[in-house]
Amino acid sequence: MRTTIQDVARHAGVSVATVDRVLNGRPMVRSRTVDKVRDAMKALNYRPDIFAANLSRKRVYRFLFLLPQRRSSFMKQLTADVALAAEHFRPGRIEIETRFFEDFNGPALAATLDAVSPADHDGIAVYSLDLPGVQPALNRCVERGVKVVTLVSDLPASARAHFIGPDNVVAGRLAGRLIGRFTAGRRGNVAFIAGSMTLRDHVERHLGCEQVLRAEFPDAKLLPVVEGYDDTERTATVTRSLFDRFDAPDLMAIYSMGAGNQGLIRVMERIPRGKPVVIAHELTEHTRRALVNGTIDALLSQDTKQEVRAAVRVLQALSDNEEVEFNMERVRLDLFFPDNLP
Amino acid sequence: MRTTIQDVARHAGVSVATVDRVLNGRPMVRSRTVDKVRDAMKALNYRPDIFAANLSRKRVYRFLFLLPQRRSSFMKQLTADVALAAEHFRPGRIEIETRFFEDFNGPALAATLDAVSPADHDGIAVYSLDLPGVQPALNRCVERGVKVVTLVSDLPASARAHFIGPDNVVAGRLAGRLIGRFTAGRRGNVAFIAGSMTLRDHVERHLGCEQVLRAEFPDAKLLPVVEGYDDTERTATVTRSLFDRFDAPDLMAIYSMGAGNQGLIRVMERIPRGKPVVIAHELTEHTRRALVNGTIDALLSQDTKQEVRAAVRVLQALSDNEEVEFNMERVRLDLFFPDNLP
DNA sequence: TCACTTTTGATGTACGTTAATCAGAAATGA
């Protein structure tokens, strides 16, 4: 038999109503009485029964995921994983809705954020763009009482409660280390392809990679970042122009920090030989194939399933004003070689 | 308002008891009635409320973790994580106990297994040794009706329901790939240090590493495995004897497949220069320091916290004869460089 | 002392499911 509120009440010499008041921090209890109850709870090692509590509370959590309308494999995967998580959490009385906004469009995202009402949603997880107008709209959300976490791409200066995503500076540093070791300290150019420098995650990856290469592999010459807008065609175009400007042996490494890798891979597969070291992000059907056939040398990847679940759990904890086990919810960064693909 | 069994009962024209019987697969219901109820559930999109169900069931899960008395940092970490998980799962009515057995002693483990009674425990998670007598004892456990999963080290031919741990062949392959790339296809010796070849996980790592090196880096000469019994002193001894037999530049890589890395590190730090590439397992305070200062080049690590939780969730699902989302419960293998330490 | 506020107690209902018990219907055998 587990100890219940009844037992605590008896032990403390008060009524269950009072124990309930103390337990849920309701007012109208003398501090002496509070102490008595607290002591009794400790003495009996009382733990509230979450099943009974949840049943009685009949609370429903309504969360909203805001994602860009982007057609990259990664975005498709993320969308699918949100749907999966919705299924997974439904029995726990968590309702998850997804809404899309026009990509790379600050006002569109701001308008979407402004349309979120605490009457309909307890919290939102937003893939945020670092564009004018977004941050104020996000802060207004928080002021209205909606819990906000940023997902995948952060807006650190905003009022969002937390960022759910990998540490992208670390990811970049890791890429830098791999480029350095795989090129064995040779002299040559390193190219950077981002989706867009309005995406905080890509900016941070670039920063981390530069850090390591500058400090530990001084013979690597770092080229300016080019943008492919996470789009296959545009990424193919910028990749082609890289190979137009540099001979293959001179271009010793490429760090692809965003999506659109299908374009990169397509161009790379036509390079006859002297292929540069390529580090890219996110495991998708295309990058997987490229990793196996040697076009890509290593893949950094976030586990989007885990990421989405972490976002939900954090939003739930925020909605209850509870503490979160952030260590458990930290999003991990997987490093894939051909040998450890899942 | 969510739909309840009351609604289903009304819709199907039966009583709640009948709905409950159908829901829980109890006998004594005419198949025509079963269909009626199933149809009603589908029509109303009924989902049982897990909180109400658990409250009513008042089921308690009692699980037992069987771990070897071994003093490696990894084992300490694992033990601590089991204690943490016990805390974490307690509100969910899951009671977790830990019991230790004398290490590298088959009869001792077999005796410990034989002492497990289904009256006291619903399931066990056991770090298993591949020694005579262990497998039959484990199978007897299963026959007695105790759910069994193997943890960290498997016994695949036994009757255990599942193995909770990383894919160690994959881990070994990854190590092989890193050794190959970091030594850039040079000619030289590769040494292997295992804890013991009675540990399935170490054997499998060795297998995977050999696979890759033999197939893709033919200039690597593979030395026979030496055993350090996951012990600091004995590992130090075998490491020293490696350096006695081979000159530093000739010994181009070491793959440490077990624990006892403190001994390896201590010896390595005295090597003046020409340090071989070192790949080791498990992130502990010692291996972390060695990775940062360059003694170790890469670290393969399993997330023991996740692993223990996965074991508990799988045991719970087994106890309920439920299906498990094994994809979610697969233990991941982290690859650490100095740049991405948590 | 009285009127008033603050604190506490007693009590009951609700939450949705489980499972025991009981009543009635159907099937069976003589």
Add this chain to the structure above:
DNA sequence: TCATTTCTGATTAACGTACATCAAAAGTGA
């Protein structure tokens, strides 16, 4: 046909907490 057994369905009391209500007690100030 009746008595008996076997099925099937209905009713209802838990499970432990949340929360509302009302009454009573304690404390406060004048």
